[in-house]
Amino acid sequence: MNDEWCNEINNGAAIGLKIKRKLASKQSDFQLVEIFETEEFGNLMMLDGCTMVSSRENFLYHEMMSHPAMFSHANPKNVVIIGGGDCGTLREVLRHKGVETVHQIDIDKVVTDMAEEFFPELCESNSDPRAHIMFDDGIKYMAEAADNSIDIIIVDSTDPVGPGEGLFNHAFYKNCLRALRTDGIFVQQSESPLLHLPLLLDMRQAMLDVGFSALQHVNFPQMIYPSGWWSGTLAKKSGEFTGFRSDDAKALATDKALQYYNEDMHVASQALPNFVKRAFAEQK
Amino acid sequence: MNDEWCNEINNGAAIGLKIKRKLASKQSDFQLVEIFETEEFGNLMMLDGCTMVSSRENFLYHEMMSHPAMFSHANPKNVVIIGGGDCGTLREVLRHKGVETVHQIDIDKVVTDMAEEFFPELCESNSDPRAHIMFDDGIKYMAEAADNSIDIIIVDSTDPVGPGEGLFNHAFYKNCLRALRTDGIFVQQSESPLLHLPLLLDMRQAMLDVGFSALQHVNFPQMIYPSGWWSGTLAKKSGEFTGFRSDDAKALATDKALQYYNEDMHVASQALPNFVKRAFAEQK
Numbered sequence: 001m002n003d004e005w006c007n008e009i010n011n012g013a014a015i016g017l018k019i020k021r022k023l024a025s026k027q028s029d030f031q032l033v034e035i036f037e038t039e040e041f042g043n044l045m046m047l048d049g050c051t052m053v054s055s056r057e058n059f060l061y062h063e064m065m066s067h068p069a070m071f072s073h074a075n076p077k078n079v080v081i082i083g084g085g086d087c088g089t090l091r092e093v094l095r096h097k098g099v100e101t102v103h104q105i106d107i108d109k110v111v112t113d114m115a116e117e118f119f120p121e122l123c124e125s126n127s128d129p130r131a132h133i134m135f136d137d138g139i140k141y142m143a144e145a146a147d148n149s150i151d152i153i154i155v156d157s158t159d160p161v162g163p164g165e166g167l168f169n170h171a172f173y174k175n176c177l178r179a180l181r182t183d184g185i186f187v188q189q190s191e192s193p194l195l196h197l198p199l200l201l202d203m204r205q206a207m208l209d210v211g212f213s214a215l216q217h218v219n220f221p222q223m224i225y226p227s228g229w230w231s232g233t234l235a236k237k238s239g240e241f242t243g244f245r246s247d248d249a250k251a252l253a254t255d256k257a258l259q260y261y262n263e264d265m266h267v268a269s270q271a272l273p274n275f276v277k278r279a280f281a282e283q284k
Numbered sequence: 285m286n287d288e289w290c291n292e293i294n295n296g297a298a299i300g301l302k303i304k305r306k307l308a309s310k311q312s313d314f315q316l317v318e319i320f321e322t323e324e325f326g327n328l329m330m331l332d333g334c335t336m337v338s339s340r341e342n343f344l345y346h347e348m349m350s351h352p353a354m355f356s357h358a359n360p361k362n363v364v365i366i367g368g369g370d371c372g373t374l375r376e377v378l379r380h381k382g383v384e385t386v387h388q389i390d391i392d393k394v395v396t397d398m399a400e401e402f403f404p405e406l407c408e409s410n411s412d413p414r415a416h417i418m419f420d421d422g423i424k425y426m427a428e429a430a431d432n433s434i435d436i437i438i439v440d441s442t443d444p445v446g447p448g449e450g451l452f453n454h455a456f457y458k459n460c461l462r463a464l465r466t467d468g469i470f471v472q473q474s475e476s477p478l479l480h481l482p483l484l485l486d487m488r489q490a491m492l493d494v495g496f497s498a499l500q501h502v503n504f505p506q507m508i509y510p511s512g513w514w515s516g517t518l519a520k521k522s523g524e525f526t527g528f529r530s531d532d533a534k535a536l537a538t539d540k541a542l543q544y545y546n547e548d549m550h551v552a553s554q555a556l557p558n559f560v561k562r563a564f565a566e567q568k
Contacts, residue, residue, distance in 0.1 A: 005298065012324030013507070014289065014300035040296030057478060194341060194507060221505060221513035223297070223478060228512015229505035253558055264555040271552030273544040274537055 006036055006044060008051040010226035011195045015051065017041050017224065023118060028110035031162060035118045043118045044224075045086065047111070048162055051224040053086050053119065061189075061230065062088035062122075063261040064220040064269065069152050069187040069234050070096050071249045071266060072216070072241055076151040077101070080179075082138035082167060083157035085111030088122040090131060093154070095252060102131050109135040139166045145179035153180060155188035160199070168203060173210040180237040186212065190233040192226050193219065193276050200231065201283055207235045208283075216241045217276070218269040220260070290320055290328055292335040294510035295479045299335060301325050301508065307402060312394035315446060319402045327402045328508075329370065331395070332446055335508040337370050337403065345473075345514065346372035346406075347545040348504040348553065353436050353471040353518050354380050355533045355550060356500070356525055360435040361385070364463075366422035366451060367441035369395030372406040374415060377438070379536060386415050393419040423450045429463035437464060439472035444483070452487060457494040464521040470496065474517040477503065477560050479510050484517070485567055491519045492567075500525045501560070502553040504544070 007016040018039040025034045034046045042055020053061075066089050070076055077100040079093050085106035093102050106112060112133065116123045126133060134141075142153075153176050158164035166172060167188070176186050186207070190200050204215055212235035222230035234241070246263045253262035272280065291300035302323040309318045318330045326339025337345075350373050354360055361384045363377050369390035377386050390396060396417065400407045410417060418425075426437075437460050442448035450456060451472070460470050470491070474484050488499055496519035506514035518525070530547045537546035556564065 007298070007300070009302075012302040012322060014291070014298070014302070015512075016291070016298035016300065018293075018296040018298070038296060194505065219505075221478065221503075221511070223511045223513065227505070227507045228299075229507065259559045260557040262558050262561070265557055268552035268555030271548040272546075273549055274546050275543045277546070 006038075006046060006051060008049065008224070008226065013195070013226060015224055015226065015228070017044055017051070017054065019044070024114060026110050026114070028108050030108045033108070033110045033114055035114055045114060045118070047158060050158065052158070053088065054224055055119065057223050058086075058088055058122070059259040060220050060222050062092050063258060064218060065089050065154060065156055065187065065189060065232055066092035067249065067252070067261045068218050068232065068266055068269065069154065069185045071245045072234065072243060073151055073185050074183065074243055074245070078150050079103070079152045079154065080105070080145070080150050082142065082153065082155045083164065084154065086115040086119060086122050087112060087126055088119070089154055089156045090133075091122055091125040094125040094128050094130060095255070095257070099130060103134060104132065105134045105136050105138045105141045107135065107137055139172055142172060142175040142179060145175065147178055148181050150179050151181055151184050153184070153186045155186070157189065159191070168206075170206050170210055173207055173212070177210055177212060177237055182238050184237045186235040186237070187232055190217075190231045192229055193231050193273070194227045194229050197276070197279055200233070201279060203233060204280070204283060207233070212236060213238045214240045216270060217272060217280070220269055290322070290330055290335060292333065292508070292510065297479070297510060299508055299510065299512070301328055301335070301338065303328070308398060310394050310398070312392050314392045317392070317394045317398055319398055329398060329402070331442060334442065336442070337372065338508050339403065341507050342370075342372055342406070343543040344504050344506050346376050347542060348502060349373050349438055349440055349471065349473060349516055350376035351533065351536070351545045352502050352516065352550055352553065353438065353469045355529045356518065356527060357435055357469050358467065358527055358529070362434050363387070363436045363438065364389070364429070364434050366426065366437065366439045367448070368438065370399040370403060370406050371396060371410055372403070373438055373440045374417075375406055375409040378409040378412050378414060379539070379541070383414060387418060388416065389418045389420050389422045389425045391419065391421055423456055426456060426459040426463060429459065431462055432465050434463050435465055435468050437468070437470045439470070441473065443475065454490050454494055457491055457496070461494055461496060461521055466522050468521045470519040470521070471516055474501075474515045476509065476511040476513055477515050477557070478513050481560070481563055484515065485563060487517060488564070488567060491517070496520060497522045498524045500554060501556060501564070504553055
């Protein structure tokens with residue numbers, strides 16, 4: 001990074017945003033949290049030097065980490081978000097009227113404090129009475145969660161290095177599987193199909209190993225993440241992904257607040273390019 | 285750019301690839317053509333400082349600029365590529381057995397010379413007897429093309445500044461429309477929906493203005509172009525886009541050489557995110 005640009009470097013490639021000025025910087029107990037005002041993308045949050053959230057294009061990630069899972073479940077009432085400290089995923093989940101509780105467990109309160117100050121639009125649902133915002137260890141939370149108590153678990157975390165590392169392994173997945181109700185769905189950000197295919201395959205294998213019954217891959221663009229092409233992986237506790245509520249998805253998408261997701265994108269995001277399809281086929 | 289990175293800067297954002305060394309550099313009559321060996325993406329061609337082609341991920345662009353149009357036509361025999369000097373699109377078009385001629389008109393022979401040396405895999409079909417590789421002005425070529433003589437026109441050009449500028453206007457589109465057969469299809473790269481929506485809308489409007497009967501948008505990831513999310517716009521001379529040959533697409537996609545495109549991606553690439561759908565709806 002130099003004085004004018006924020007860059008994230010990964011796999012011999014960099015994505016940078018031109019900045020006007022640094023707005024805030026704080027070393028939390030877990031990571032360096034920095035906020036910049038960019039030239040063209042609104043505000044930018046960086047964690048330990050990785051680009052996390054920009055005002056202009058965070059809608060892609062937040063909509064695609066929440067609605068595909070929510071609309072693949074018949075009636076999600078109790079949702080848990082692990083990570084998600086910027087609160088953008090929480091806001092999307094709370095658009096679903098049937099939701100009764102969302103527990104969000106991020107380890108780092110500084111991230112949420114910064115989000116409330118510099119990304120207030122992402123935090124506009126934080127005072128919803130259904131929202132329970134906690135600052136704690138998500139791994140511990142899931143280890144202690146009651147059996148068969150959660151409909152949807154969304155892992156909205158950093159990459160599998162640093163604070164997010166323990167969210168990408170068998171032990172964590174086992175606890176998530178146990179805590180989900182029979183028709184429950186687990187979803188986790190699963191990096192770039194173009195750059196991180198071995199990691200994506202490892203994640204899928206670990207989910208299958210612990211007993212998830214079916215996986216669903218979703219693709220979406222995410223400009224400030226490496227390659228600009230990102231993915232989520234959904235996993236069902238039992239049965240197949242057969243229950244997409246397309247009419248409900250269409251109804252929510254007519255809400256102007258959704259900028260990317262709709263019933264067509266739900267289906268389209270699941271289509272697999274040849275190199276991904278072949279890699280997945282070899283896995284099973 | 286510094287000594288270690290090649291960066292393209294656009295709209296306050298940059299995409300960079302880490303380089304090992306510069307392999308070649310030549311100022312042609314039209315642009316500066318540079319080739320680098322990168323750390324992780326094979327070779328990279330830059331034109332006037334813009335990232336054009338990398339070995340590792342060019343398949344996305346080349347497959348998506350050719351196969352959606354080719355499989356939307358009942359039986360494309362005569363194809364014209366305007367630009368396309370790296371020959372990657374040509375290679376994809378020539379995978380279609382029914383094609384009888386492909387005329388490729390790029391203004392800059394240096395681009396093709398460099399491609400043959402540093403991207404030989406893209407040029408592997410250059411000696412196909414159906415391929416007619418010409419170095420000339422594509423605008424003039426289309427102005428002089430016979431009426432009703434072409435099935436598919438693919439505009440595989442740089443951005444609408446510099447040499448590519450005259451390929452994005454009414455005069456050029458009128459000649460393309462005239463030269464297409466009744467069931468002909470025109471396709472042009474149409475930049476990033478996220479960053480260049482006004483330009484995309486202008487292109488679509490110009491195509492409709494000159495008399496194209498129907499448009500089809502396709503999305504695809506393209507890591508080394510701004511935002512990593514790119515698009516193509518297909519335009520029909522008459523009628524609607526109703527003739528997708530999905531069985532033929534499936535058959536070609538089973539060919540291991542295709543890394544991205546298949547019959548599912550064909551359909552998925554056409555799904556419109558809400559903000560794009562709304563912008564298009566306001567246009568009509």
